[in-house]
Amino acid sequence: MKYFIKHSFIFGLILAVCCSLNTISAQSLDSKIDETILSEMKDLNGPGGTFMVSKKGKILYQKAFGKANIELDTNLTSDHVFQLGSMTKQFTAVAILMLEEQGKVKTSDAISKYIPDYPAGDKITLHHLLTHTSGIKDFTKMKALKDIAQKEMSPKMMVDFFKNEPVDFTPGEKFDYNNSGYVVLGHIIEVASGETYEDFIEKNIFQKIGMKKSSYATDRQIINKRAYGYQKKENGYVNKTIINYSVPFSSGALMSTLNDMLKWQEALKKNTLISAETANKAFSKYKLNNGEELKYGYGWHIREINGIPTREHGGSIFGYKTMGVYVPSLDVYVLGFTNCDCISPTQLIQNIAKLVLETETKN
Template identity: 35%
Template sequence: MKKSVKWVISVLFCFLVITIAAFNVYGNTQSGLQGNLKNRLEVFMDKKALDSQFNGVVLVAKDGKGVFEKGYGFANKETGIPNQLNTQFRIASLTKSFTAVSILQLEKNGKLKTSDPISKYINHFPDGDKITIQHLLTHSSGVADHSKLTDTTKPITLTAFINLMKNQALTFNPGTKYMYSNTGYMILAYIIEKVSGKSYQTYFRDNIFKPAGMDHTYFKKADAKDFAMGYRNMRKVVERDDESQLAGAGDIISTVGDMMRYNNAIHDFKILSPKEIEKMETGYIDTSKLGVFKYGYGWKVANNLISFGRPMIEHNGSLPGFKCEIVDFIKDRVTVIVLSNNTGTWNSGELARKLASICLGTKFWFYQKYF
């Protein structure tokens, strides 16, 4: 072999070794962290809060029990009230899993089937015979975005909302693609009311909040005594949209503790059976062309490099002034809950999975932050 070829091979080999070493250092969230698990999580999170101006509350749990819980910044900067474990935040789209749980409970009780067309529950809905409940659950129904059709600053009843949607054509054929839809989950909230004979709020309280022990969870800001003000880069955000415009899709207010109780109630089989949980946590449709995440019922699902090769469910939520995330490694029973009242450029999924990687004793690779 010629010397020049050997030289090129040697250089490439050295480059490969250096690159792998660099990735190991860059990818290792635990690099430089010492002490027990709680101390490592706190050191990491304290630095992250300082670097990214994180404002909110974080809870990390193992086997259903909190190993690290801490508040950062202010619930109300103007009055100097700090974020604490009892601070209540808008959980935005984390609400969707509650709607999905309700649908699965009603299915178990023989009140509906996720394979049912919605025409069975809503008369004269356009193409209602083509749209199934599962299409709504997996954001693949093709229904139009109601927020572009009405004044979202004004209250709307679910009946008025359904009447509005009866005048809209589908944007694509149901089941052919994924398109995230708050509107679809509002339709599900209406179906819950139609089938159960209760308002969806009452249904949630009776069948999820109470069994789970969620005593600090609400639908209305006026009911939440320890509500956090919303900020963007620590500048107060004025809430304009009415809470009713996200019924069943993004209107719950809760605490990290109550969200942990909810997660435990699911996986301890208090509110769903193993059969329903498996159905909820199965991915049915790709949420992106790369196929990194699939969508189940109210959750994104992954079991690949993004999730450290482990089964994981995840969901984020975002509203003006609020950002949140739940990441749950369901086989490892590692759960991370992030509730924040200061939006910005930080990535909630990246933060939650980095905290989880510390618990799992695995590396967080550089490419994972982009998902």
């Protein structure tokens, strides 16, 4: 009996020490992440951001800094809604792959199959659009953009806006990040599915995986817990420049929250929306015509942090910036949103990811 009591006590002591060390480790990581964020966000009375770290679907860190609305002096919380900007491209790419599984499109299809009057459309494939290797003109670089920025544009009107511009290079010749390509993909989603892009994403992704606080962007409808967007000028902060979200469309017009984006990442990991084989197409590296390897799949940059493979993407739209890094081998997801395009979370999130990876590899 004494032997049992003695060894039970020792086991309990060891367990308590291990739990204590884990708690200290977690607290240490929390404080390091806080320091990393606060080194960039020095004005907590201005716009700020929300940040999250998860592992195996469980949240390890989630905090908000700064104001959701400066005029009303409202603090940001981790469930505020932000514009995603180009993180929208992930959803557009997966929507295309969903339609491919349904037999409605093929990534090898020429875009002329869906948009017959597109110049050189028989030489540009959906694959080229997905990987930013199409060579078509990026509408965000066109001077005439200011003329349509606040107009309600149909997908066809958006495609017509840039389709007759001279191509920058032969399809597959090089990688050049391109918003127009993803607008064309959104138009093709509508043609192939018979639904609007907004409805397709809502029904087939948001509703299916419970992303209840995510939607196609709007400035007119009331959005509960919307984080207001800001820009910084010489004299201080100003409300973001107004843009009609039909312009960025499927290249950058979705909005979401940290927790909803975790649901998205979990759905991707568990192959809820597309099969593992199909998902592999999104997360593979491809090659240019000359054999040079791209570090971009379909809607994600395929990169590394300290030699560990990652899937990354950011976003930027008037008043907002976003960044997400996923580490498949550790099932770690690091995400950050800011509500001023004067605060870029890109390097910040990469630095936080490095901190987490260093902690994980030590344990």
